[in-house]
Amino acid sequence: MALQTLEFEFQDAAPKTIEKEWSHLGVTGSGDLEVLMEKKDLAGKVKVKVVTPVIGFDTVWQKMLQKFVSDCHVGNVSIEINDDNATPIVVYMRLRQALAEANEKGAEK
């Protein structure tokens, strides 16, 4: 039982990148996760890398991430997630929070 890495790619019809060069949110606590978002020229795509100890939920990750990308119209962003058994709704909430943090005005990193 080793950690597994999942990689996904999404393309939204009207993608918008983030304000900051990069942004971080959350802690890999039990039932929680951390998100690192980085502005990158990916021809409008979103690349997601998930590192998780949970096995067998690849489709759920795919669906949740797809929902996030379509709901928020994200593009040209690389997302890295360290997960420790977060439920899908926690994943969605943290992604929305991370996006808000990444678009926060003023405090440019």
Add this chain to the structure above:
Amino acid sequence: MKSWKELSGASFFNATARERAVGMVDEDSFTELLGPHDRFTSPHLPVLGTAVEFDDGMVTGVGRIGKHPVFVISMEGKFIGGSIGEVNGGKMVGTIRLAEKVAVRIKKKHPDEYEQRRPMVVISFETGGVRLHEANAGLLAHAEVMDAFQDCRRKLPVVCVVGSKVGCFGGMGFVAAATDVIIMNEQGRIGLTGPEVIEQEMGKEEFDASDKALVYRTTGAKQKYIMQDCNYLVEDTIEAFYLALAEVADKTLDEIEGMRRIGSVKLIEEQMDIVKLVGDMQPKDAMDMWKYYGNAKPEILPELSIREFLQVAKRRVRG
């Protein structure tokens, strides 16, 4: 993330490691070193199937309080109980060593103004000690940190701050005791073996870990304050910790040395006197000690607010 002003009034107990690090130094002065973007994760956890974190559960960096550079180490208890492994242990040691180097430089550049510009190390502990997944490296980090403390002595203060959920336990309890100054809020707890482990090993009769009142009056800040094991007892806001740190930053090195609990023959003798006293008295509860040190009604102390407590509590007399 909250602004510095919002953080200032926020609860220290509920703050994340990064919020604490930012809020304990002057506004807009904190620069994180080896932050999440550097992705310095533990190489040992993936092989054991345990989730990793980009900053390995520790925020390190430098900020300012007035003219004093402040090197901050802040532990995140939500990530594997704030445990110390190879990477975050290395970050901890590296930060203290960096503070030492900066102290040497400042002394050279501003020999007449060293006291006003003297750096300080601040460690916000939230940890159960060694991370068992990488135990040897974690233990080594404990030893290296204590070694670095000794090298800082009489050059720059090393301040321990405890007031988060996990408290400060295991090997890091020793490390906290080896610092110069300890600042706690009421929720802060310091100890060696945690309450659950004592109960598990010695039974509920020895220590009932579900009895929170018992746990707090044995390992909590009020007990530490009466016993002189903590120097400052403050309200639970990040600002209260910031103000206490600002006070420590301006103290003379002699005053800092005078706040230590261990580290000289005289101080060890003082500690041994307490051990002897406890042996003779055989206290059944921390309150027996509070009574011994002059608190006629020890049972009222846990209920008091920090302000009331600081007015009435009698402490052990040092020396």
